[in-house]
Amino acid sequence: MFFPYFTIHLKSLLSIKGCKIKFPVQTNWLGEYSISSNNSINEFPNSYYKDNSTKQCYYSIGENAIRGQLWSAMDQQGCSTDSKTYACLLQDCVKKRALAEGKRIHAHMIQTGYKLGMFVCNDLLNMYAKCGCLKDACYLFDRMPEADTVSWNALISGYAHHGSNQQVLKLFRKMQKAGMKPDSFTFTSILSSCAYLGDLDKGQQLHTHVIKFGFESQIFVENALVDMYAKCGKIESAHQLFLEIPNKDDVSWNVLITGYAQFGLGEEALNLFCQMRRMGFKMGYFTFGSVLKACGSVMLLGQGKQVHACIVKTGYESNSHVRSAIVDMYCKCGRMEDAQQLFDEVPEQEEVSWNALISGYAQNGYSEETLKLFYQMQWAGPKACHFTFGSVLKACGNLAVQKQGKQIHTCIIKAGFESDILVGSAILDMYAKCGSVEDARAMFYKMPDRNLVTWNTIIAGLCQTVGNEESPKYNLEALKLFYEMLWADMKPNHFTLSSTLIACSNLTAIEHGRQLHVYTIKNNFEVEEFVGTSLVGMYAKCGAIDDAYKCFEKLLKCDIVSWNAMVAGYAQNGHSEQALKLFQQALREGIKSDEITFNIILSVSANIAALEQGKQVHTYTIKTGFEPRVVVGNALVGMYAKCGSIDDACKMFEIMPLRDACSWTALILGYARHGYGREALQIFEQMQQNGMKPNEITFLGVLSACSHAGLVNEGCYYFDSMSRDHDISPRADHCACVVDLLGRAGRLNEAELFIKKMKLKSDAVAWRALLSACKIHGNVVIGKRAAEHILELEPNDASAYVLLSKIHLSDGNSDEAITLRNMMKGKGVKKEPGLSWIEINRKVHYFAVRDRSHPQTENIYAKLDELLLKMKGAGYVPDTNCVIDDMEYE
Known part of the structure; x- marks a missing residue:
């Protein structure tokens, strides 16, 4: 007693x-x-x-x-322990997540020869699973003489609790194969995993099973179904199920409010909250957390403040979860000062409050502040959880600070969160954004479980490697991973398809792109804004501009991103006039331009030297307030320079409030293009004096300036300076500039030796520059060698045939020239005709050799004949050394 x-x-x-x-x-x-x-x-x-x-x-x-002390005392006194005692002890271990204590109890059972019955086995299984030791839980489960529904539930709920949702679904399939009948607890866990994975198909199948087994009237199963449909994006189905629940509890309301909040339907969530209050349901911390999330999701600051006032009245403000939800709401509404003030008012903050503020800084783009706050949290004592690490890794990715990212990755491993699917995806994303694709790949293949976010992150990361030497390999791997994803029974969403279409664009793999297009039509993704825009971009990049426009027309909702993609598509494929017309149509339809729009349209104006059009766009940038933006300013400098108005380019450069390396580079390229070599070099020196680091494109401008101005020594000095002083490895196009520089100066032997020294034998651009120089200086021997290299690399290169034939003609060898021209005809190689154009009264007129398509052709040719007579009268004698037949004579 x-x-x-x-x-x-x-x-x-x-x-x-x-x-x-x-x-x-x-x-x-x-x-x-x-x-x-x-x-x-x-x-x-x-x-x-x-x-x-x-x-x-x-x-x-x-x-x-006290239980641990009592058990120790009993153990020392040799008292026997029965199943109820063990059950109480193991339940305590689960509550406290005391895995070590649980293992000691298990060891005691073995040492004392206690016979493990079904009841105790299930308690042990539950302890291992809930404490995160899933490997030991599986080991015990596999060695149980028989497993009942409780055993399967313990293992399934353990995996669900630790985020291994794919494994949960596999276990459920095994349970069915074993002939074990699921109960309401089983369905609750499985539906939760489907909700987490966003797997609507499996969720709907489970709904059928729930009805089949007669569990649809149990409140917690009904709530799990509402939650599943809401998280899978079927919010209308979730609402309908909610209405059909006869005896709703506060959880029923909470899961639907949360569902609306997650999909940005804040007003609907608030309406539900008001209904819930009117009907007298209990407002718990979970309810307030959900409704505050709803306010934050659509930035309803006024309503959020009202909910905050309601929380203060009901006395829930002291609850750490509610307080963190208030902080999170203010963060999502962009009121970081209010969030910080609320946070500072409590002397000892708990983990959830730290997480809310860290997440807020990360979401609002304050990446440096996010990292600082994380380090403060470490000093203050609260332990970081997977939410903390997710926000901090996002900040590292945004700042591209791989060193700090790796340090945090180490902290994650020590804290045991690396296997968490959310944290794993965040690590993967951080490495991808930092440009460390190999680390991202290694993380992906190491992850035990992968959800849709994980697959999307790795595919998007592999597609972001444009400019990397390994880019084709990575983009090809992105395509392979997409197909692997389908084989793994993972259903892609619009983000997946958009990223995979970008991979097709980068590879110009139009056939793969067409297959993906068919998939988008079958699965009703074609009209999705993201997917439709990616289809436009893919077809445009692959040169199928008509297909791109068809996809553009099918988009139900076109925002500025879609318009930009189509305008850029026309520009990339040389359809400058259509690009300008589409831009004007966008303006008529009230589409607001952004920085990218202006960048594209100014580039189009520059490419066709449409100065008047460019000036009008400049006026529009002033009107819309975009002129001070660095990107727009750079595009304006480049446009004026390319259109020959170098003075206007300089004025634009001078009035720019902020300048980056691209600003200086645009001006250097402008001077270089117009033969102002010395001035270009002076700008380059000023750039360095202003503390601005030159990049690869800057050096292209500098080398081009030296080449056009004949500054050989200066050009060679700056080429050596790239790697010596600026740690920039010269690319093939830099080397081609040096070849052009030496070739123009008549130093053809040096140019040829430079190609061999820099191992540019497989670069047609360098040999083409040398061949062009040989034509200028009439060097047949080196010119012939250069042409042979070009034709070996690019057999259908028309310029190589034409330049070499002109070298032969200038050397008096017309037979060789005619042979080369006949070879061109025999192989079907045609030289693209040169084009010239002029803009008159906002209309661009194009001209080509022997072109008679212009409506005023007769007047044009009459004027040309008149000019030719005047030229001859002034003593002009044409150089006919490079002419093969009479048709080309004049």
């Missing part, structure tokens, strides 16, 4: 060293206690209660420590 005296003094007796307490044998002491965590550590009741055969003694000394 248990006495009050023993109860009062048990703690002090156990604290005395060497104290021995006699326990009656065969009594379930531990099973007689019900632990309460409301009282302080020193409070002990001095009475006991009897309820039929069960003696109960209620007390609290904090964190269930």
Whole structure:
């Protein structure tokens, strides 16, 4: 029998060293206690209660420590332990996540020869699964003589609890194959995993099973179904199910409010919240958390403040979860000062509040502040969780600080979160954004479980490697991963398809792109804004501009991104006039331009030297307030320079409030293009004096300037300076500039030796530059060698045939020239005719040799004949050394 005296003094007796307490044998002491965590550590009741055969003694000394002490004392005294005692101990281990203590209890069972029955086996299984030791849980499960529904549920819920949702679905399939009948708890866990994965198909199949087994009327299964449909994007189905629940509880309302909040339907979530209040349902911290999330999702600051006031009235403001939700709401509404003030008002912040503020800084783009706050959190003591690490990794990715990212990755491994699917995806994304594709790949293949976000992150990361030497390989791998994803029974979404279409664009793999297009039509993704825009971009990049326009026309909703993609498509494929017309159409339809629009359209104006059009666009940038933006300013400098108005380019450069390396480079390229070599070099020196680091394109401008101005020594100096002083490895186009520089100066032997020295034998651009120089200086021997190299690399290169034939003609060898021209005709190689154009009254007129398509052709040729007569009268004699037949004579 248990006495009050023993109860009062048990703690002090156990604290005395060497104290021995006699326990009656065969009594379930531990099973007689019900632990309460409301009282302080020193409070002990001095009475006991009897309820039929069960003696109960209620007390609290904090964190269930008394059970561990009692069990230790019983173990020392050799008292027997029955299944109820073990059950109570293992339940405590689950509550405290005390894996080490749980393993000690398991070891005690083995040492004492205790026969594990189904009841205790299930408790052990639950302990291992809930404490995160899934490997040991599986080991125990596999060696159980027989498993019942409770056993399967323990393992399934353990995997679900730790985010291994793919494994949850696999276990459910195994359970079905084993002929084990699922119960309501099984369905709750499986539906939760489907919700987490966003797997609507499996969720709907489970819904059928729920009805089949007769669990559709159980409230927690109904709530799980509402949650699943809401998280899978079927919010209307979720709402309909919610309406059909006869006895709704506060959880029913909460899951639907959360569903609306997650999909940015904040007003609908607030309406539900108001209905819930009117109907008298209990407002718990979960309800307030969901409705605050809804306010934050659509930035309803006014309503969020009202909910905050309601929380203060009901006394929930002191709850850490609610307080963190308030902080999060202010963060999402962009009110970081209010969020920080709320955070600072509490002297000792809990983990959730730190997470809310760190996440807020990350979401609002304050990446440096995010990292600082994370380090402060580490000093303050609260442990980082997967939410913290997700936000901090996002900040590292945005700042492209791979070193800090790797340090945080190490912290994650130490904290045991690397296997968490959300954290793993964040690590993968961080490496991809930092340009460390190999680390991202390694992380992806190491992850035990992958969800849709993981697949999307790796595919998008592999597609972002444009400019990298390994880019074709990575983009090809992105395509392979897409097909692997389908084989893994993972359904892609619009983000997946957009990224995969970008891979097709980068590879100009139009056939793969067409197959993806068919897939988007079959799965009703074609009209999705992201996917439709990616299809436009893919077809445009692959040169199928008509197909691109068809996709553009099918888009139900066209935003500025879609218009930009189509305008850029026309520009990339040389359809400048159509690009300008489409831009004007966008303006007529009220589409607001952005920086990218202006960049594209100014580039189009520059490419066709449409100065008047460019000036009008400049006026529009001033009107819309975009002129001060660096990107737009750079495009304006480049446009004026390319259109020959170098003075206007300089004026634009001078009035720019902010300049980056591209600004200086645009001006250098402008000077270089117009033969102002010395001025270009002066700008380059000023750029360095202003503390601006030159990039690869800057050096292309500098080398081009030296080439056009004949500054050979200066050009060679700057070429060496690239790697020596600026740690920039010269690319093939830089080397081609040096070849052109030496070739123009008549130093053809040096140019040829330079090609061999720089191992440019497989670069047609360098040989073409040398061949062009040979034509200028009439060097047949080197010119012939250069042409042979070009034709070996690019057999259908018309320029090589034409230039070499002109070299032969200038050398008086017309037979060789005619042979080369005949070879061209025999192989079907045609030289693209040169074009010239002029802009008159906002209309661009194009001209080509022997072209008679212009409506005023007769007047044009009459004027040309008149000019030719005047030229001859002035003493002009044409150079006919490079002419093969009479047709080309004049």
